Each structure stands twice: as C-alpha cells, then as structure tokens.
Amino acid sequence: MTYSELRNQIFQKQSYLCVGLDTDVRKLPRHLLSEPDPVFAFNRAIIDVTADLVVAYKPNIAFYEAQGPRGWESLQKTLAYIPKNCFTIADAKRGDIGNTSGLYARTFFDPEAAGLDFDSVTVAPYMGHDSVMPFLEYSGKWVILLALTSNPGSADFQRQAVNEQELFEIVLETAQNWVGPDSHERLMFVVGATQAAELSRVRELAPKNFLLVPGVGAQGGSLADVSRNGLTSDGGLLVNASRSILYASSGTDFAERARAEAQAMQQEMAIQLSVIS
Amino acid sequence: MTYSELRNQIFQKQSYLCVGLDTDVRKLPRHLLSEPDPVFAFNRAIIDVTADLVVAYKPNIAFYEAQGPRGWESLQKTLAYIPKNCFTIADAKRGDIGNTSGLYARTFFDPEAAGLDFDSVTVAPYMGHDSVMPFLEYSGKWVILLALTSNPGSADFQRQAVNEQELFEIVLETAQNWVGPDSHERLMFVVGATQAAELSRVRELAPKNFLLVPGVGAQGGSLADVSRNGLTSDGGLLVNASRSILYASSGTDFAERARAEAQAMQQEMAIQLSVIS
Numbered sequence: 283m284t285y286s287e288l289r290n291q292i293f294q295k296q297s298y299l300c301v302g303l304d305t306d307v308r309k310l311p312r313h314l315l316s317e318p319d320p321v322f323a324f325n326r327a328i329i330d331v332t333a334d335l336v337v338a339y340k341p342n343i344a345f346y347e348a349q350g351p352r353g354w355e356s357l358q359k360t361l362a363y364i365p366k367n368c369f370t371i372a373d374a375k376r377g378d379i380g381n382t383s384g385l386y387a388r389t390f391f392d393p394e395a396a397g398l399d400f401d402s403v404t405v406a407p408y409m410g411h412d413s414v415m416p417f418l419e420y421s422g423k424w425v426i427l428l429a430l431t432s433n434p435g436s437a438d439f440q441r442q443a444v445n446e447q448e449l450f451e452i453v454l455e456t457a458q459n460w461v462g463p464d465s466h467e468r469l470m471f472v473v474g475a476t477q478a479a480e481l482s483r484v485r486e487l488a489p490k491n492f493l494l495v496p497g498v499g500a501q502g503g504s505l506a507d508v509s510r511n512g513l514t515s516d517g518g519l520l521v522n523a524s525r526s527i528l529y530a531s532s533g534t535d536f537a538e539r540a541r542a543e544a545q546a547m548q549q550e551m552a553i554q555l556s557v558i559s
Numbered sequence: 560m561t562y563s564e565l566r567n568q569i570f571q572k573q574s575y576l577c578v579g580l581d582t583d584v585r586k587l588p589r590h591l592l593s594e595p596d597p598v599f600a601f602n603r604a605i606i607d608v609t610a611d612l613v614v615a616y617k618p619n620i621a622f623y624e625a626q627g628p629r630g631w632e633s634l635q636k637t638l639a640y641i642p643k644n645c646f647t648i649a650d651a652k653r654g655d656i657g658n659t660s661g662l663y664a665r666t667f668f669d670p671e672a673a674g675l676d677f678d679s680v681t682v683a684p685y686m687g688h689d690s691v692m693p694f695l696e697y698s699g700k701w702v703i704l705l706a707l708t709s710n711p712g713s714a715d716f717q718r719q720a721v722n723e724q725e726l727f728e729i730v731l732e733t734a735q736n737w738v739g740p741d742s743h744e745r746l747m748f749v750v751g752a753t754q755a756a757e758l759s760r761v762r763e764l765a766p767k768n769f770l771l772v773p774g775v776g777a778q779g780g781s782l783a784d785v786s787r788n789g790l791t792s793d794g795g796l797l798v799n800a801s802r803s804i805l806y807a808s809s810g811t812d813f814a815e816r817a818r819a820e821a822q823a824m825q826q827e828m829a830i831q832l833s834v835i836s
Contacts, residue, residue: 395625406652
C-alpha cells in the first residue's frame, strides 16, 4: 500500500486505528478452543467486526512464534484473511547484519518464501543502516523503525544524551537520511503513546513520516494527547490498540464487545481528524 | 548449560569454536535436495563431523523463518540432534516490551511451546531492561546481548558518544547491573571480530562475561587478534564461524571440507589456550 492510498483510507474511514492481533492462545474465549485453529478463528472474528473501523492490522509475531510451526500457519491464514484495503504490519522488531536482514525481509515480504506478504515490518535500529535497508529492497514495502518505545526500558538507552540530543532523536534523523528526501513514502517510526510529551519533538524531527503509536489503552497513553501532537494534514498516525479490543470480553460476546471498543476509538479519531481538516 | 560446564567443555575440547548453522537452502549441495528435509540433512552432516571440535552451535533463526512452517520443523530437528555437551544459541536478536519478550523467551526456552529448548538467545538492547530480563526468568538459560556488532552499520548508533563513553560501552555496563554481581553466569555479549581494536576495552568493562564473537573468516576478523584481546582464564570466548565452514565446498565432499575448516580453527584455539594456562 502506498502513502497516498494509506492517507485515503484514513480519510475515507475517518480512522487511524490499528488493531494489534496479539492473540494469546491462553486468553481465548473458551468456546473457540474446539475450533481446528482457535487462533485463526479468533482473529477472523475480530477482523470481521473491525475491518470497516480500522486502517491497519498488526500481528505481533512473538504470539505466533510461541506456538511453533502451527503458529506460523495461523499467521499465514490471518494475513490472507485481512481485507486488501487494510495496511498490514509484521510487528517483528527484527534486525541483523545485511544478508541476514535480507532473509527476514524475504520472510515477511516474499509470499514464495514463508507464505507471507505483509506491507511492512517493524525493525530495531541498534545494528544500523545495513540491518535496515535490505527491507526496502522490496518494492512498495515499508520499514517501521523503533524510535521511542512505550515500555519502561525505553529510558535505558533511547533517552541517553548524544551530543545535544537524545539517542531516539539521532535515530529519527539518521534513518530519514538513509532513505532519502521522500523517506515518508517508505519509512515510519514507532513512538509510544506513553511518551506524549516527546511526541511533538518527534513530529518536528519527522514532519511527514507516519508514526505507529502503541501504548494507548492498556499501557495508559491518551488518544487525545497523541492526536494533538502527532496528526499531520495527511493523517500521519497509526494508533495501535491490542488488549483493550481483543480481550474486551472473554465470553461468547467477545466480538461485539471488541467492535464497541474499536468504534469508540474510531469515533474519537473522526473528531480529531475534523480538527485538522 | 552452566558457566562452569561451558568452561570445562572449552578446556576438555581445547576449543571455543561455535558453528553458525546459517543454513541457506539456496546454497545446499545439490545431492541433498532429494532428501525429505534437505536443511536438516545438511545440518546433521555438519554436526556429525564437527561435534568433537566445537563447544557451541548457533542457528541464525532468519534462515529457518524464511522457509515458513517447514523451516521451524527443520530447526526443531536440528536442535534435538545437537549433542547435549554443546551449548546452543538461538541467534534471533529479539527484544520487545516485557510481556512480549516473555513470549519470545517461551518460544526458544520452553519445549512445550514451540518444541525448542535452546540454552541461550541473542537479544537486541534498544528497548532496555524489560525487553531483556524476561529471558532470564527461565532457570539456567542465558541472554547474549548485542553490544558491538560486526557489520558496517555498527558505527551508526553503537559508537555514538554518550557522556565520555560510546553507546556500546553503556550497554555493557548497564546490562551487567541489571543481572547483578554474578552476571557472567547468565549474560554474554556479542562483540564482532571486525572490532578487534575495541575488544580489549570490552574486556575491561566486562572482565568475566563470555563474548560471542562473529565475523572471523568470511567477514574478515582475525582469530589471533580476537583471542589475544578476549580470552580469560575461563576461556570467556565463543568464536563463531558460519559460511567458511558450512560452504567450504558445495560438492559431495562438503562435510569433510567443513571438518577440515573447523579443525584448523580448533587447532589454532588449542595454541591460544595454551598461552593463557
């Protein structure tokens, strides 16, 4: 999906919601456990009730890997089931030396390899440019680079002072230089919603790049703060919610409760979008 | 495997060689392609001819993931085939927020989850303590944290000046503090052989921790330099070679040529060990 297609989806659906398909087999509603593939059955139900309200889906790969080979099969089926007008994110946080990053890129982008064809993958920046650029050798695919994450440990290294900046600011600037003047068409950054105070600094350093923002909801970030500091005239945000939607109920009504949670977020997003347009 | 068991293996085998099982299905000797699982058939042959010469095996997970579910099956079989007196490393470079890192830990450490029971996993430090510590909740398991990697991109962030140090030095010090005074019993660091000039600084900052050293051979690092700057009285090094051993020949003699390469490295290691003891 291109930058302008993503922009159009946002204004058409009046939403910049991303649902994190962090599907934990230990948290599934009981009545799904008799399905042949309970994880896929759950994801399919969540996608069915949210697809008109969201612009992106983001399976966190750890949840599938922890199930071994059958987890990868659930992931393949889930990705194939996501409607084509939704942006897809492999939240894998990969990164290795160049030729090995190239294999991770194949895994998530080349359907002939592992049966997956994501639009984007999250990448960790610590190993530098040759760990990131192989992902962009796949035409039309995106890198979403970790910049300032939502967890407590983000303070350990990301906020270390480097020259007169913090490390995450160096990451934001450096990575845009790797990709070039139109970096916003291929490169997004992860910025946690729990870092609302820094979000406007992020926006100054990366004025056009989309920001993938986890941490609203269960982790405590505020959608209003994130939107005020992060929205651009093209949208420019993908705000992720996982647990608050997936596990809104653990009963047979899990899907309708998930839809209600997603709808509440979408409605607040429609209001925020009306402010900027 | 404990620190002292690993130390004993090193002195018994007179080797601190780790073979990187970076098995690329596109580089396999042709005669193996008719096997039911060519990747496993190749790994089994490599293990058969090197197990008496090496102390560790390190499959890079990207090579298996890029094969989809059947790649994970090859990985399961490979890990089960490695003799119990060899240390095993899942070279995965994972790292995520706490609860998700916990799932990656389950993947590689809990055989009930994904059928894998590695001794250790490589972890990326960018997300800080709560991305690393969940791996150490598994009794007897190790974290091998990226510090100063062997690739060109290591200069981008790892060598940024932070206070009067470089970022990788902050990582080395901070991570030892997370684990405590006996950190060397659970925590190793990745330091590339291409960074020989920095290896003695690394050793000053982490005097007892094992260092996993990739980059000897195909990437150009020198075994003699690495050994002189990195060996401790307990060994303290795992020097990895992948391509130079795996692909020493692409013909039917690949296994005997792999053994010859491994043996040459082991013999040099025996000499280096005699210097320190």
